[in-house]
Amino acid sequence: MAGTLLALLVLLGSSQVLKAKNFSHWKGEQQMYKLDIGWPKAPEYFTGQTFCVAVDSLHGLVYVGQRGDNVPKVLVFSEEGYFLHSWNDTVEMPHGIFVWNTETGSSVWLTDVGTGKYGHTVKQYSPLGKLLQVLGTPGNAGSSLIPLQFDQPADIFVEATGEIYVVDGDGGMNNRLLKLSDDYKELWLTGTNGSGIGQFKIPHSVTVDAFGRVWVADRGNKRIQVFDKVTGEWLGSWNGCFADDGPYSVRFTADYKYLIVAQLNINRLAILAAPPVGSIGDCAIVHSVQLADETKPHLVDVDMRSGAVYVAEIGAQQVQKYVPLS
Ligand SMILES: *[C@@H]1O[C@H](CO)[C@@H](O)[C@H](O)[C@H]1NC(C)=O
Numbered sequence: 001m002a003g004t005l006l007a008l009l010v011l012l013g014s015s016q017v018l019k020a021k022n023f024s025h026w027k028g029e030q031q032m033y034k035l036d037i038g039w040p041k042a043p044e045y046f047t048g049q050t051f052c053v054a055v056d057s058l059h060g061l062v063y064v065g066q067r068g069d070n071v072p073k074v075l076v077f078s079e080e081g082y083f084l085h086s087w088n089d090t091v092e093m094p095h096g097i098f099v100w101n102t103e104t105g106s107s108v109w110l111t112d113v114g115t116g117k118y119g120h121t122v123k124q125y126s127p128l129g130k131l132l133q134v135l136g137t138p139g140n141a142g143s144s145l146i147p148l149q150f151d152q153p154a155d156i157f158v159e160a161t162g163e164i165y166v167v168d169g170d171g172g173m174n175n176r177l178l179k180l181s182d183d184y185k186e187l188w189l190t191g192t193n194g195s196g197i198g199q200f201k202i203p204h205s206v207t208v209d210a211f212g213r214v215w216v217a218d219r220g221n222k223r224i225q226v227f228d229k230v231t232g233e234w235l236g237s238w239n240g241c242f243a244d245d246g247p248y249s250v251r252f253t254a255d256y257k258y259l260i261v262a263q264l265n266i267n268r269l270a271i272l273a274a275p276p277v278g279s280i281g282d283c284a285i286v287h288s289v290q291l292a293d294e295t296k297p298h299l300v301d302v303d304m305r306s307g308a309v310y311v312a313e314i315g316a317q318q319v320q321k322y323v324p325l326s
C-alpha cells in the first residue's frame with residue numbers, strides 16, 4: 001500500500017521540523033525506525049476504528065482497542081503479529097489503553113468514552129478480558145470525586161505501586177488530571193477548562209517518566225504540560241512545537257531519551273528530545289515520521305523491551321509497528 005511506503009522512515013536530521021509531504025529531504029538521511037510490513041500477520045482482524053494500542057513487553061502481547069458496530073472491541077496479538085483472541089463484553093467505545101504489570105500478574109486498563117450503560121468509565125480487565133474493576137459511575141457523566149465520575153476519560157497510566165493517573169477528558173465537561181491511590185481514592189487533582197498555566201483543553205494522553213514527572217498532551221492548547229507526580233504541582237510547558245497540530249499522544253521510547261507524539265491531523269509522529277531530570281526547558285523535534293494522508297495516528301505505545309513503536313491509526317483503520325534500526 002502506498003501509505004506504507006511513505007511511512008517508512010524516521011529521519012535522523014537537524015533539529016528542524018520536517019515539512020510534511022516534502023520527501024526530497026529524505027534522501028540519504030539515516031533511518032531510526034523501519035516499518036514492519038509483516039505486522040500483524042492478518043490485518044483483516046482490524047474491523048473497526050483502531051483508537052488505541054498498549055504493549056505488554058513482559059509477555060510479548062499487543063492490545064488494540066477499536067470501535068464500531070458489531071466488532072470486537074479489544075483485539076490481542078502477539079508481538080510477532082499473530083492474532084490471539086478478542087473480547088466485547090462491557091466495552092463500548094475504547095479511547096485509551098494501558099498494560100499494568102506487577103509481580104503478581106498483568107492486567108489491561110482502558111478508558112471508555114461510550115454514553116451507554118458501561119460508558120464514562122475507566123476499567124481493568126484480565127489478559128483474557130474478564131472485568132476486574134470499574135472506576136467512575138457507569139452510564140453517568142460527571143465531575144464528582146465521591147463517587148468518582150468521569151466525562152469521556154481519555155487516557156490512563158498506572159504505576160508499579162498501583163497509583164493511577166487519569167486525564168479526563170476527551171472533550172466532555174472535564175479538563176483535569178487526577179491521581180488516585182491504589183485503592184482508588186483521590187490523591188490530587190489539577191486542571192480546569194482554559195489555556196492558562198496548568199489548565200487544559202482536551203487533556204488527551206498521559207504518561208509518567210523515571211524522574212517523577214507526569215506528562216500530559218494538552219491537545220486543544222497545542223502544548224505538552226508537565227506536573228510533579230507527588231504533589232501535582234505544575235513544572236513546565238512545551239508550547240513551541242505543535243503549531244501545526246496539537247499533540248495526541250505522550251509516550252517515551254524504551255531508553256527514555258525521546259517522547260513520541262502523534263499528530264492526527266497532519267498524519268505525523270513527532271519525536272522530541274526528552275529532557276533529563278529537572279527543568280523541562282524548551283522542546284525540540286529531533287526526528288519525525290510522515291505517515292500517508294488520512295492515516296490519522298491517534299495514540300501510540302512503545303515496547304519497553306524491544307523499543308518497537310506501535311501506532312493506532314483511526315483513518316487507516318490499522319495498527320502499525322515500527323522497529324528501531326539500531
Ligand atoms: C523540499 O526540500 C528541499 C530540500 O530542503 C527544498 O529545496 C525544497 O524547496 C522543498 N520543497 C518544498 C515544496 O517545500
Ligand SMILES: *[C@@H]1O[C@H](CO)[C@@H](O)[C@H](O)[C@H]1NC(C)=O
Pocket residue numbers: 069070071072073086087088089
Ligand atoms: C463481538 O461482537 C461481534 C458482533 O456481535 C461478534 O461478531 C464477535 O464475534 C464478538 N467477539 C467476541 C470476542 O465476543
Ligand SMILES: *[C@@H]1O[C@H](CO)[C@@H](O)[C@H](O)[C@H]1NC(C)=O
Pocket residue numbers: 171172173174193194
Ligand atoms: C471551556 O471554555 C471555553 C471558553 O474559554 C468554552 O467555549 C467551552 O465551552 C468550555 N468548555 C467546557 C467543557 O466547559
